[in-house]
Amino acid sequence: MSETTTTSPIGCHGLVFSGNVDEQGIAEAVARTEKAGFDLLEIPLLDPFGFDVAAAKRALAAHDVQVTASLGLPEGADISTGDPEQVQRGEKVLQRVLEVMSDLESRHVCGVLYGMLKKYPAPATDAGRAASQEVLARIGRRATELGITVSLEIVNRYESNMFNTATGALAFLDEIGEDALKAHLDTYHMNIEESDMFLPVLAAAQAGRLGYVHIGESHRGYLGTGTVDFDSFFRALHHVGYDGPITFESFSTAVVDDVLSTSLAIWRNLWKDGDDLAAHANAYIRGALRSNETLEMH
Numbered sequence: 001m002s003e004t005t006t007t008s009p010i011g012c013h014g015l016v017f018s019g020n021v022d023e024q025g026i027a028e029a030v031a032r033t034e035k036a037g038f039d040l041l042e043i044p045l046l047d048p049f050g051f052d053v054a055a056a057k058r059a060l061a062a063h064d065v066q067v068t069a070s071l072g073l074p075e076g077a078d079i080s081t082g083d084p085e086q087v088q089r090g091e092k093v094l095q096r097v098l099e100v101m102s103d104l105e106s107r108h109v110c111g112v113l114y115g116m117l118k119k120y121p122a123p124a125t126d127a128g129r130a131a132s133q134e135v136l137a138r139i140g141r142r143a144t145e146l147g148i149t150v151s152l153e154i155v156n157r158y159e160s161n162m163f164n165t166a167t168g169a170l171a172f173l174d175e176i177g178e179d180a181l182k183a184h185l186d187t188y189h190m191n192i193e194e195s196d197m198f199l200p201v202l203a204a205a206q207a208g209r210l211g212y213v214h215i216g217e218s219h220r221g222y223l224g225t226g227t228v229d230f231d232s233f234f235r236a237l238h239h240v241g242y243d244g245p246i247t248f249e250s251f252s253t254a255v256v257d258d259v260l261s262t263s264l265a266i267w268r269n270l271w272k273d274g275d276d277l278a279a280h281a282n283a284y285i286r287g288a289l290r291s292n293e294t295l296e297m298h
Contacts, residue, residue: 023055030063036278037286038065042110042247045069048096053103060104068108068245069101070153072117079135080115080162082127091135095142102146108245109143110151110184110212112160114172117263120161129162133176140178149244151184151211156192164193166200170207182211187228188249191218197233205240213237215285216249221270222277223248223284230288238292248281 026043033041041060045051048071060067071093073079079090094113101109111117114132115124136152143150154169163169169183183204187197194200204210218226237246251266271277 023052023059026056027059030059030065032275032278034063034065036275037282038278040066040068040245040247042068042070042245044111045071045097045100045109046074048093048100051100053100056104067101067104067106068110069097069106070109070111070247071097072112073115075116078116080124080128080132082125082131087131087135091138094135094139098139098142098146098148098150101148107147108149108151108212110245111153112155113139113150114152114162115160117155117159119158122161124161129172132162133172136181137176137178140176140181143180144178148180149182149211150180151182153184153186153212153214154189154193155186156189159189164189166190166194166204170203170209173209174207181209183207183209184212184214185210186214186216186249187230187233188214188216188218188220190233191228197229198236198239201233201236201240201242205242210240210242211244213242213244213246214249215246215281219270220249220251220264220266222250223281234288234292238289238295246285248278248285250277250281 030041033039043056056067073090073093077086077090077093079087079094081087097109114136115128136150139150152169152173154163154166157164163172166183166185173181173183185200185204190197190200201210215223215230216228217223218228223230250270251264252270252272253266253268
């Protein structure tokens with residue numbers, strides 16, 4: 001899938017769609033997700049108010065594919081600013097996301113939900129941190145009512161100033177205290193910020209907070225061609241018995257939306273054939289999971 005990244009809960013593998021979110025675009029993404037061997041489509045729900053829920057339902061109806069959503073808060077709706085107007089707008093965005101995904105019978109929302117995905121010029125303020133946590137506490141309570149898990153993605157220092165490691169995210173979540181709020185690990189970001197790929201998984205799982213996983217290579221390209229220690233990461237997932245979503249993410253300027261490419265600093269083509277990319281990722285992820293399952297026979 002050339003407009004997607006992949007998401008794969010153990011037993012549920014899928015793609016993160018980043019193409020046109022009209023009915024035709026979603027229908028094509030769902031079909032190609034299934035063709036590549038995945039059964040979960042993660043939609044970047046960047047405009048939850050303009051998203052056509054009915055069209056998405058029609059697109060999903062003909063396929064055995066589940067759906068999740070990811071996003072970062074938009075400009076002017078940053079709940080970590082401490083600005084009351086921005087905080088209010090951001091909360092409305094997050095509430096709408098929950099309603100949309102509930103309508104689609106989804107059980108997962110993830111991403112940088114505690115602020116914007118950008119390079120901040122200074123550390124987070126105490127007021128901004130508190131405002132973000134207050135909003136997320138209400139979001140967590142609503143998510144519990146809807147049966148949705150909300151996972152906060154841990155990203156690198158160039159994309160957030162709130163926290164950049166599992167330890168930081170777990171402290172942030174503990175201060176909120178809502179059970180529906182979890183940690184979202186991403187191997188691309190972990191490869192930049194964490195000391196290794198095993199202990200963060202262990203820490204999040206032991207805290208009961210491991211809710212979502214993104215699989216991404218160090219250069220955002222084909223899995224196994226960069227520097228990420230996937231052996232340790234998948235071994236850790238097996239060790240803790242993780243059974244939630246796992247998402248493969250890869251981006252290339254050849255196909256991904258210009259705005260998204262710019263925001264993620266994707267300046268070069270890493271691949272051109274999305275179907276081949278998706279099939280390779282599916283085989284890589286399932287192979288890693290199966291390899292660790294065989295450890296029980298050792």
